[in-house]
Amino acid sequence: MTSIANWVYLLCAVLFILGLKNLGSAKTARRGNLLAMLAMLLAVVVTLLDQQILSFTFIFTGLIIGSAIGAVVAKKIQMTQMPEMVALFNGLGGAASALVASAEFFRGNGDLQISIVATICLSVLIGTVTLSGSLIAFAKLKGIMKGAPITYRGQHVINGLIVAMVLVFAIMLVLDPSNWKMLIGILALAAVLGITSVIPIGGADMPVVISLLNSYSGLAAAATGFVISNNILIISGALVGASGLILTNIMCVAMNRSLGNVLFAAVGSDGGSASGSTEQKQVTRYTAEDAVMMLDSAQSVIIIPGYGLAVAQAQHILQEMTEILMERNIQVRYAIHPVAGRMPGHMNVLLAEASVSYDLLYEMDAINDDFKNTDVALVIGANDIINPAARHKKESALYGMPILNVDKARTVMIVKRSLSVGFAGEDNELFYDDKTMMLFADAKKMVTEIVHALKA
């Protein structure tokens, strides 16, 4: 069987690669996903024909239960909840890899080659860290756990000790593969390590963490591939591992932080009032009617959506506003900052769900030079990503982060519930600028009022 199966696995690898390639363009993305699906189906079918398989009871039970749960979750999930779902799925993938490696270990009954035992340890380690780390990320995103970093003294030392102990257990297991207690030890330590390495990371940094865990889930699958000497696992795992790493890097660059800083510096708060600003600053309040007068006379508008927009569920009414403005021959575009939302590319999906066509969505680099020729920049539920302090205030946590040049527009409208600071804890000078119109309200309420006033 093996030779035929291996040829089919090769075909699967090619299909996965073509699938990922097609996922790179909006026109072909859906086809790319279908190609990857086809590859997975082929891989499963050819595996089922394997003569090593003696009993199909467990297999079909597992496939049916898993498919049912997966299908229900995929149908029911809200797009705002995508980050939680991906976090959870990453964890399940990691768990599955660790379980397969463990199953192989117990199947071997102490009679295993050194290289196999070593890869089993690796697979159990990465898989379990992915699982427990993902569960913490899930809890933080879901709000079960507070987003603020949890820190304690000697945090890094303890994590270092755990890694050292895993290494000791792994060496002992390699020397004596019948000593299964060592494997349980690695499993337990890895579970703790996943937790202790994610709890000090702030809620705002979760996009980086999910990307990284995505990478881990791929690496866990690749490690399992080494355990069972299966190239399709190694190739697919490597592809996912690389993909997760690149997304991790993109997120870090967008925040001007190094991966080390995200993972170990425990940055972030749950938001709150600005600190250190003692001077009294004037803010002018405006109403929806004021905003409409301004919008009506504008020729070009750029909308800057932040996560506050999604929290308020204002995407749909915003789309209605966009349509009205476009019917009046006003150019409307959306400027999407790379870290808008709770995972890479999240804001694009949220707007797509509200039927905003994707050719209105512009990346930061593509639109940043256009702000100076724009009449109105309408900011909804965003803060840190438009804070000019990132450009000039060296002592700010935001300093150096690429921001949208909203302050260059002729008029800036900011829809926000209060003057509270963003995740970075930095006051925003743009709120007090003469050309800024502050519209204090819940995003949905304010945009709805604007739409009514536009129609009137």
Next chain:
Amino acid sequence: MSEGILISVYVFVLAVFVGIELITKVPPLLHTPLMSGSNAISGITVVGALLSAGAGESRLSAILGLLAVIFATINVVGGFMVTDRMLGMFKKDKKKNREGESVK
């Protein structure tokens, strides 16, 4: 056998480079679907899970395998389906250019 491992390492390293080449070109617009799609691909571990769950020799291994099949299948089915659902939402504006002025 150690040569087999070496070849596997070759395959792994080359695949990582292919992955980097492919993913670097994906625009931010598609990063979320890319992530949920690649997440589903990491469920390929289901192949190993099937072999564990189906091998009758060890009861313990089979039970671990069963759990692995369930988890990996949730990952695969859920991941691909939600990616498809998401990508179905991405639409180009048909009304665009109506006024003769393109936004791009």
